[in-house]
Amino acid sequence: MADTTVSKVSDTPRTSVGRDGVLNVAARLFREQGYGAVSLRKIAEAAGIKASSIYYHFGSKDEIVAAVLDAGIEAVHESMRQAIAVLPTDTGAEAALRAAIGAHLRALLEVSDYSSANVRIFGQVPQSVRDANLPTRRAYEAEWDALLSRLQKNGALQRDVDIRRLRLMLIGALNATLEWFDPDRGSAEALSRTYADVFLNGILER
Incomplete structure (x- = not known):
């Protein structure tokens, strides 16, 4: 570190x-x-x-930016990887997804300026810098895809769920919290539980 x-x-x-x-x-x-x-x-x-x-x-400035972007993704990736790695092998799908969501939000909101900077400036930097960051970004996306695919294969996710679209929606929603999250009005942990509840259980009464 x-x-x-x-x-x-x-x-x-x-x-x-x-x-x-x-x-x-x-x-x-x-x-x-x-x-x-x-x-x-x-x-x-x-x-x-x-x-x-x-x-x-x-x-150059863009060399600094490229290093910051890579470090930002790596910080979130490592947080998620560790959160999943420590789970028992018989951990259920809900607990695994809650751990992954929580790890992403903690890295984003509490742990690292790098991860927050990555989300904030990725769309602002030159295309060449974004292209250079893509391998690191793709590796993190693949981590999510592997987790979601494994849960789907085990029957925990519906068969007709598109893994890529689910991952894009999930990470996009988590990243968007940077625009409005106020640590003085609640913790990242509490926010993580709320997001997990909505994603896993929905919002409509059954």
């Missing part, structure tokens, strides 16, 4: 902030302000270094 401590440093090219420190600052700024509003100079100022020092680690 990247060191989240960013300190004031001298103006020498080899700064104590380091590559991870630059990325930590950039992820926070991208999460808060979006892609277009964040420049290399703004990242450097927030990190307490000169803009020229950033070029020791990165050749």
Whole structure:
């Protein structure tokens, strides 16, 4: 995990902030302000270094953006992978899906500036940067597809459910919480339970 401590440093090219420190600052700024509003100079100022020092680690703003996007997906992916891996082999479909949903939301809302930044700026970055991020994104989508397909094969999901569309709907709804979730009015854990209830049980009385 990247060191989240960013300190004031001298103006020498080899700064104590380091590559991870630059990325930590950039992820926070991208999460808060979006892609277009964040420049290399703004990242450097927030990190307490000169803009020229950033070029020791990165050749351009888009190199930083690409690294932030990859790290954001990887943070959510690892959170979900670990949540599923610790479940007993006989865990039912509902518990498995609740664990996956909870892991995604925790990584998105509580754990990592990188995961939040990824969701916020992915649609704003140049196409070349998005294309470079696709392998990492596809790997996470495949994790969900594998889980949902396994549950469908075991008879827990309806046979006529389209796995890809279900995954798109589920992840899209979870990611959208960044636009309105207020941690002062409830926890990510409580939100996770609400989302899982709706997805698994529906909203209409039977």
